[in-house]
Amino acid sequence: MSLMVENVSKIYDKIPAIEHVNFELEYGIFGLLGPNGAGKTTLMRIMADLLVPSTGRVLLNGQDISSLGQAYRNKLGYLPQDFGVYPNFTAEQLLLYIARLKGLSKVQARRETDVLLELVGLSDIKKEKLSGFSGGQRQRVGIAQALLNDPQILIMDEPTAGLDPEERIRFRGILSDLSQNKTVLLSTHIVSDIEAVANEVILLKKGRVLKIGKPAELLALLDGKVWTVTLSIDEGTILAKQYPCSNTVHFEGKSTLRLISEQQPHPAAQPITPNMEDMYLYFFR
């Protein structure tokens, strides 16, 4: 299966949200990374066939998703950035309702709902009204609904927002299990989520694709550019203003900084192995 984004642009009132975006997704988990306003949500909505691009198109196995219509949506699971719920529905009722809209039979809908509520750890409160759910619990309902029709294409816009660490770990496990025969595109601000599960990362900046690559390939670009140095707090403060700093630890009157720099930022600085947060700062600061 191939999901191809072909020269897609979206312009709102003469301001481009995304410009000439091109990439192709096959099986696996793809992370969409970019700062606020980079156009991630716009791109995901276009890929979910919820927004008409100003130019370009999205192709599934060579066919335009707009013309595929129901056939495309039958393969799609989508979790929007701000997942809302009907407050007077229970978690179970909402999932059953969406399952039926996804074309599942009554029996399938019931079975899938039970399995997914168990998977996201909500089966014990499935009969409670959604109005009483916390943000994290609602988000888990959102994740469950996206998985309802066993979709081949899963588009999730900030799925881990509002989840506590345990829930995030559970979610990453679910995604990894699913990724064998699916195309999963997820955006998140939590870089460690992408680091943990994504097979490939798409970096989006100001509406344009900056880089696409495997996490290891992107991290390799930072080899020799990430440094650690321990200095007095005053010296550390000055240095942190001069270079992108991905971490600062103050301990016993000293500051240990993690800096990103093409050259050695300080004679005492030692090169260290880069991580995804370093990469984020390197590309987006």
Added chain:
Amino acid sequence: MKRELLRIMKMPLYWLVIGGGMTIRLVFAYFDRLYRQDSFWNSFADFWNKIGAFTMAVLILVVLIRLFSMDREHGVQDVISSTMLGRRNLFLYRLFAVVTGACIGVSVLAAANTILSALFGQGIALNNEWIMAFLTRTGIALCGSVGLSVVAGAICDISKSQPVTLCICGIPFIISIFVNADVVRPFELFWFFRYGFFTELMRGRLLQSMLGFWVIWYSTILVLALAIAIAKRKERKEL
């Protein structure tokens, strides 16, 4: 469609509005029984003129059409639109559910009016003409209610806002009630308000003069509202 209809039927407000309308009718029937026995059955037959029409307008504009705005209201729109049947099919299901909900409302109100009147009117002479008049007016009110529910449903789908639709459709309804039929002339603005926005039909009155014109007028309103709703849905990628 069944699911959407069940959602309507499970709305407490649906039954509250019907209950409210019938409570007013109960009070009137009680006082008619005490003080106006001569016009008791006349009030029964004239139920749709005020209480019935007003109850149905509230039922349609406050309760039923919310089916079209609640997705946007609760931020569920994108999820619904990303499902296989969440676009054209759901729009049709909801339209049918709203129309069916209106038909059920008219039927329940008619039945309740009959039961209330029968309970209170025991011993008061009943004329067959009143029964026929009530049945005829119920049929006309049903047509008016169906028409309003389709147009209001379409407007609500376009605007995705129930309060906006309430204003757009409620204002002509209110104006129609207060416009004196004797002072308006054909093709004046208030003549359109009086007869042109389903109110007259919902009050159980047939538009006897210029019937051909009104058939074309109402057909145009219905087709136009649906056509704009469909065009808007296409634009929003909801069809």
